[in-house]
Amino acid sequence: MRQARPLLALTALALTAAATADKVGTPVPIGIAVAQTSNTALLGQEQVIGARFAEKYINARGGINGTPIRLVFQDTGGDEAGAINAFQNLITKDRVVGIVGPTLSQQAFSADPIADRARVPVLGPSNTAKGIPQIGPYVARVSAPVSVVAPNAVKQALKLDPKIKRVAVLYAQNDAFSTSETGTFQQTAKDQGLTVATVQKFLTTDSDFTTQVTAVLNENVDLVIVSGLANDGGNLVKQLRQLGYKGSIIGGNGLNTSNMFPVCQQYCDGIIIAQAYSPAQPSANNQLFVKEYTAQYKKAPPQFAAQAFTGVQVMVDALKVLDHKKKLGDWELADLRTALNTQILAGKYNTPLGPISFDKDGELQQQSFYVAQIKMKDAKTGSFVFLK
Numbered sequence: 001m002r003q004a005r006p007l008l009a010l011t012a013l014a015l016t017a018a019a020t021a022d023k024v025g026t027p028v029p030i031g032i033a034v035a036q037t038s039n040t041a042l043l044g045q046e047q048v049i050g051a052r053f054a055e056k057y058i059n060a061r062g063g064i065n066g067t068p069i070r071l072v073f074q075d076t077g078g079d080e081a082g083a084i085n086a087f088q089n090l091i092t093k094d095r096v097v098g099i100v101g102p103t104l105s106q107q108a109f110s111a112d113p114i115a116d117r118a119r120v121p122v123l124g125p126s127n128t129a130k131g132i133p134q135i136g137p138y139v140a141r142v143s144a145p146v147s148v149v150a151p152n153a154v155k156q157a158l159k160l161d162p163k164i165k166r167v168a169v170l171y172a173q174n175d176a177f178s179t180s181e182t183g184t185f186q187q188t189a190k191d192q193g194l195t196v197a198t199v200q201k202f203l204t205t206d207s208d209f210t211t212q213v214t215a216v217l218n219e220n221v222d223l224v225i226v227s228g229l230a231n232d233g234g235n236l237v238k239q240l241r242q243l244g245y246k247g248s249i250i251g252g253n254g255l256n257t258s259n260m261f262p263v264c265q266q267y268c269d270g271i272i273i274a275q276a277y278s279p280a281q282p283s284a285n286n287q288l289f290v291k292e293y294t295a296q297y298k299k300a301p302p303q304f305a306a307q308a309f310t311g312v313q314v315m316v317d318a319l320k321v322l323d324h325k326k327k328l329g330d331w332e333l334a335d336l337r338t339a340l341n342t343q344i345l346a347g348k349y350n351t352p353l354g355p356i357s358f359d360k361d362g363e364l365q366q367q368s369f370y371v372a373q374i375k376m377k378d379a380k381t382g383s384f385v386f387l388k
Helices: 007-021 041-059 080-093 105-118 151-160 176-191 210-218 230-242 258-268 284-297 303-325 333-346
Strands: 028-034 069-075 122-124 139-141 166-172 195-202 223-227 248-251 272-275 348-351 354-358 364-366 370-376 382-387
Touching (some): 028 041, 041 069, 041 230, 041 258, 041 284, 041 303, 069 080, 069 303, 080 105, 105 122, 105 139, 151 176, 151 223, 151 272, 151 370, 166 176, 166 210, 223 230, 258 370, 272 382, 284 303, 284 348, 303 333, 303 348
Parallel strands (some): 028 069, 166 195, 166 223, 223 248, 248 272
Antiparallel strands (some): 272 370, 354 364
16 A cells, blocks of 8 residues: 655645745746637738747747747637636636737727736737727737828829729628727828718628628719728628629728738739737848748738737747746746836837737827738739839
């Protein structure tokens, strides 16, 4: 019969295990909470690629002063419940030092407060709706607010066609980002002296847009602006063209992915989309990123991949500063999370997006923005051509 361990020995083992659990893991775990399933996965897939590339890229260069990082992925799906569950698992089960995510602003408004209360820093890779950084002191974003990016698309459309006078605006009413973005688009159109002839609502789960398209055609507009996600937005664009609309189309940030091409096919051609990233961004950091990304994936990095990469990079760069002050293995996890949040907001970073920093609320400070137009080669393949 095996002899039972003395109670004091068991207690000592338990205390040792508890103390170890409070320390930072090695490799250093960073959470990635993005949409890998649902209709939002068309965006999340690019974020997964960008984050995985960042892990490989950073570890090949020594990680955090010689300590490797380990990305822990949790699928948020496309709704608030999925994001909440992903955040809870990353914080309590996976014990990450910080989180890059979620994919949608709608999800951020529900999940970010959980991280904020737990004092775990969050970097939103694609949360552009108004009010995201104001959720709490542990919430920041590497995605520029829609109020900064979206107006560039309207101005570019007018540059391409100065005869534009009447506008139709369509948006997904069940998505926080789309409702925030459409407000910016509508105000920009009015500021440019355009007439907003009709505003049509739809859902991200819709597939038949006959009612909305008919309303647009009846108004004889010169420009249509669509705020939605890649699947619903792509189908809406397709039906607009199929039913006879021949004017200009602007797509919001939710349509900013090549994964939309198989959805709207040849009808994607000509869509104008404002961009927070360009592979042509001239910084040395971006050009090295583009070179290695293109070598691996045989195409230039898209915006959502570049922003996910940037989110991981910012956390790593901030952790490097903290590691110089005290080795990460000596930190208590809770203390490191707090220090990491402070350092993220204090730092300046050379990223694929160019030089960036954050204001005191966690709002991104970024210098350069772009506009691209989709050019389709055939029914399935195309590219974003950047305009001057």
